[in-house]
Amino acid sequence: MTTDAAHYFATKLAHETDASDVYAAQKADEDFILVDVRGDEAWRQGRITGAIHIPYAQIAQRAATEISPGTPVVVYCWSPGCNAGAKGAFEFARLGYSVKEMIGGYEYWVREGQPTENDEGPLPRVFDPQVMVVHDKS
Template identity: 30%
Template sequence: MPAAPSAVLAHPAPSPAESAAFMLAKLQYHADAWDVAEDLRAGLADIVVIDTRAEALYAAGHVPGALSLPHRRMDAASTAGLDRTKTYVTYCDGIGCNGSTKGAYKLAALGFSVKEMLGGLDFWRRDGHPLATGSAPGSMRDAQLLECGCA
């Protein structure tokens, strides 16, 4: 009896060079919660994390160190005080929410360097990272990170 054709290989894999270029492009657009947490804990000043959700959701729990800037209010006036030399990392609730994508789009259209945090607050919590509450950003500086499962 002949073997069934491969569903995976019905569309052949790209060349190694094509795969490398594609994966690099993905990394240029996205960051994961673990990498964001490590940079925030280290106090790196090159990134600014933006919570694109409504202010009430931000106050209920957000990434420590993140600024609240709901995507619906992003425009030239609301972003005038942002430093254009930084890279902004947007997030929202998770994969079922596109607020981080809308925020990243708006920031990029306004001339800011931007990445989107994969999985949003959902993946942040799944990784075991702490939340800050209230209207103040809080800090990750003294947070203890668990062991990364994908290292």
């Protein structure tokens, strides 16, 4: 049974990441492309700084022309209640990309106070004590 659990979690971690790890990877200039797989309205409302936009239904048609096939990809959608990230990850995997899904999606990225933007520029950063330790600055 222990071997089954170890295999399950190793496989799970090989295919998913979270907002904190993606932000750390961005700051470390790791080589990957962050892809927002939500629709156009969601993208315009707000997105992760540094992400590109390919809605999951368009990945099969657009991926090869916009992302070099050997480049690792991380996808995200709205939240833990949205499966567009899994749909996007499946499409990239089907095309042969090394891909991970960012669990928690845009919601947890925002709740952790990571950088976001919209068409007008950067959005305010808010740190939610329900999902992270917030240190008192006083």
